[in-house]
Amino acid sequence: MLALARQRLGDGVVLERAELGGPLPFADAGFDDVVASLVLHYLEDWTTALAELRRVLKPGGRLIGSVHHPFVSHLTAPPGTDYFATRSTSQWWELGGTKHLMTFWDRPLHAITDAFTAAGFRIDVISEPPPGPGARERFPEIFAQRESGTFLCFLFFVLTKT
Numbered sequence: 001m002l003a004l005a006r007q008r009l010g011d012g013v014v015l016e017r018a019e020l021g022g023p024l025p026f027a028d029a030g031f032d033d034v035v036a037s038l039v040l041h042y043l044e045d046w047t048t049a050l051a052e053l054r055r056v057l058k059p060g061g062r063l064i065g066s067v068h069h070p071f072v073s074h075l076t077a078p079p080g081t082d083y084f085a086t087r088s089t090s091q092w093w094e095l096g097g098t099k100h101l102m103t104f105w106d107r108p109l110h111a112i113t114d115a116f117t118a119a120g121f122r123i124d125v126i127s128e129p130p131p132g133p134g135a136r137e138r139f140p141e142i143f144a145q146r147e148s149g150t151f152l153c154f155l156f157f158v159l160t161k162t
């Protein structure tokens with residue numbers, strides 16, 4: 001993602017990568033944007049991560065990201081699972097030829113939006129985006145099944161530091 005960002009933005013832009021969950025090694029109010037793409041759902045506690053992301057953003061800076069869609073997590077959970085609980089689920093994933101036990105933290109939609117606003121962000125966009133340009137030509141079998149071609153998978157958001 002950093003390589004793609006570099007390609008799109010050119011050499012004159014500072015790009016950093018960081019571990020979420022503890023203090024970030026950056027000064028206050030230094031960044032225009034933070035991207036947290038498909039990462040927050042690995043964390044049980046979002047309070048520290050969101051506070052730190054907000055701290056390093058300039059006033060009016062944006063947190064742009066995505067998480068597992070909470071409806072998918074619920075639809076694929078065992079019968080009787082409490083949608084309204086924040087709960088961990090684990091799955092074995094094969095990555096680079098070895099199996100890894102992946103643990104995610106599922107939470108209901110309101111817990112996601114409440115965490116954002118409690119951390120001092122305004123929610124500008126909550127999105128379930130349609131397929132990108134060219135998807136219909138590349139994956140005609142999916143569009144044959146349903147006209148939108150969209151599958152329920154991730155929830156995307158754009159937040160602004162208030």
Ligand SMILES: C[S@@+](CC[C@H](N)C(=O)[O-])C[C@H]1O[C@@H](n2cnc3c(N)ncnc32)[C@H](O)[C@@H]1O
Nearest residue numbers: 001018019020021036037038039040042043066
């Ligand atoms: C499903 S991948 C998403 C990769 C990429 N960001 C994307 O959107 O395609 C999950 C990523 O989250 C990263 N990750 C997991 N826990 C993290 C944490 N506490 N801080 C930063 N990154 C983390 C993993 O290293 C991995 O690259």
